[in-house]
Amino acid sequence: MRYVDSEVGRLHTVLLHRPGPELARLTPRNNDTLLFDGIPWVGRAQEEHDAFAARLREHGVEVLYLTELLTDVLAIEEARAELVDAVLADVRLGDALRRRVRDHLGYLDPPSLARVLTAGLAHEELRSGGGLVYQLMDRLDFVVDPLPNLLFTRDSSVWIRDRVAVTSLAMSARRRETSITHAVYEHHPRFAGVATAYDPWLEPLEGGDVLLLAPGVIAVGVGERTAPAGAERLARALFAHPDPLAHTVLAVPIAQTRATMHLDTVCTMVDVDTVLMYPNVADDLVAYTLTPGAAEPAVSGPEPFLDAAAKAMGLDRLRMIHTGLDSVTAEREQWDDGNNTLAIAPRLCVAYERNVETNAQLERAGIEVIRIPGSELGSGRGGPRCMSCPISREPLGDSALR
Numbered sequence: 001m002r003y004v005d006s007e008v009g010r011l012h013t014v015l016l017h018r019p020g021p022e023l024a025r026l027t028p029r030n031n032d033t034l035l036f037d038g039i040p041w042v043g044r045a046q047e048e049h050d051a052f053a054a055r056l057r058e059h060g061v062e063v064l065y066l067t068e069l070l071t072d073v074l075a076i077e078e079a080r081a082e083l084v085d086a087v088l089a090d091v092r093l094g095d096a097l098r099r100r101v102r103d104h105l106g107y108l109d110p111p112s113l114a115r116v117l118t119a120g121l122a123h124e125e126l127r128s129g130g131g132l133v134y135q136l137m138d139r140l141d142f143v144v145d146p147l148p149n150l151l152f153t154r155d156s157s158v159w160i161r162d163r164v165a166v167t168s169l170a171m172s173a174r175r176r177e178t179s180i181t182h183a184v185y186e187h188h189p190r191f192a193g194v195a196t197a198y199d200p201w202l203e204p205l206e207g208g209d210v211l212l213l214a215p216g217v218i219a220v221g222v223g224e225r226t227a228p229a230g231a232e233r234l235a236r237a238l239f240a241h242p243d244p245l246a247h248t249v250l251a252v253p254i255a256q257t258r259a260t261m262h263l264d265t266v267c268t269m270v271d272v273d274t275v276l277m278y279p280n281v282a283d284d285l286v287a288y289t290l291t292p293g294a295a296e297p298a299v300s301g302p303e304p305f306l307d308a309a310a311k312a313m314g315l316d317r318l319r320m321i322h323t324g325l326d327s328v329t330a331e332r333e334q335w336d337d338g339n340n341t342l343a344i345a346p347r348l349c350v351a352y353e354r355n356v357e358t359n360a361q362l363e364r365a366g367i368e369v370i371r372i373p374g375s376e377l378g379s380g381r382g383g384p385r386c387m388s389c390p391i392s393r394e395p396l397g398d399s400a401l402r
């Protein structure tokens with residue numbers, strides 16, 4: 001079963017990426033470019049991630065791992081060619097080095113190739129190469145860049161009902177991630193026959209910006225990561241479907257700073273009618289409402305986000321968990337992904353244990369919190385929601401809202 005129509009329906013199946021050798025590529029020289037704010041201790045990050053997966057399994061969630069799916073599809077010639085081509089498309093390689101890399105990858109068995117596709121390939125590991133590009137590289141430079149942000153499976157694909165939107169990642173450090181999700185959904189027998197709702201060559205759109213507020217109602221954060229044109233394109237695709245996948249898309253401009261790169265860093269859902277929101281932005285967020293129009297989606301607004309969302313969801317009001325935190329504590333805990341919870345059922349969510357005050361407020365509001373460690377995982381600036389891509393949730397249907 002592959003179906004997701006909300007943020008909170010009981011979670012059945014989720015896609016995770018257990019961090020591996022790609023994290024060991026991070027150095028103080030490259031961590032900014034690779035979008036990490038520190039140098040994670042890899043072994044501990046893996047332990048933390050295993051604890052996350054274990055908590056999910058204890059609650060009956062099936063956990064799929066991206067590397068396993070990738071290794072499976074690399075046994076299929078067409079998928080292998082597609083993934084290798086995505087590596088070779090890097091214009092910086094030049095023809096001579098490109099030929100050498102093609103030869104090198106051609107000899108690798110699926111697990112070794114999966115490792116290069118995720119952890120990259122350093123100059124010194126290629127050992128020999130021809131041409132000027134190879135000669136002028138430092139031995140630690142990457143011939144194939146590593147993808148440490150694969151950890152955040154939320155961003156490279158999003159399921160909307162029975163379709164998958166393979167996104168278009170804005171930052172160059174992440175762009176190749178979607179060649180992996182695309183190949184998995186296209187070629188893995190588990191996903192046979194799945195149709196896409198978005199493709200990676202379209203305008204920038206990242207999963208961290210896409211919130212399924214209710215069946216048929218989708219909020220999309222817009223800014224640096226998801227371009228307004230990406231939100232518009234998604235709305236058009238969802239409205240045009242014969243059995244429309246949504247009736248309302250709310251475009252929500254967000255300030256693009258490091259701390260708030262995606263909508264889910266400031267707002268996540270913890271119940272069918274309840275959001276957890278970063279208090280420092282809660283009053284300022286607005287939404288533009290997109291609905292099906294004659295040729296193009298019709299746009300109205302802006303109006304306060306909570307009002308626009310409640311209206312689209314058919315509620316009198318959307319309940320916001322007011323964390324009531326002083327602004328410094330709120331700022332500290334937002335930075336450590338306090339607002340980035342993963343709901344695994346209505347009123348039951350996973351959160352980093354370190355966000356003590358936010359978690360206490362959630363509990364006071366009647367939300368059960370499953371705490372996980374995240375001291376190393378958090379150095380890439382992502383929490384439980386960023387690290388998970390729900391593939392199947394219990395449908396809320398249209399009658400779920402009270």
Ligand SMILES: NC(=[NH2+])NCCC[C@H](N)C(=O)O
Nearest residue numbers: 035152208262380381382386
């Ligand atoms: N859905 C999310 N908030 N993902 C967080 C992504 C963090 C990642 N280091 C990036 O900057 O892209």
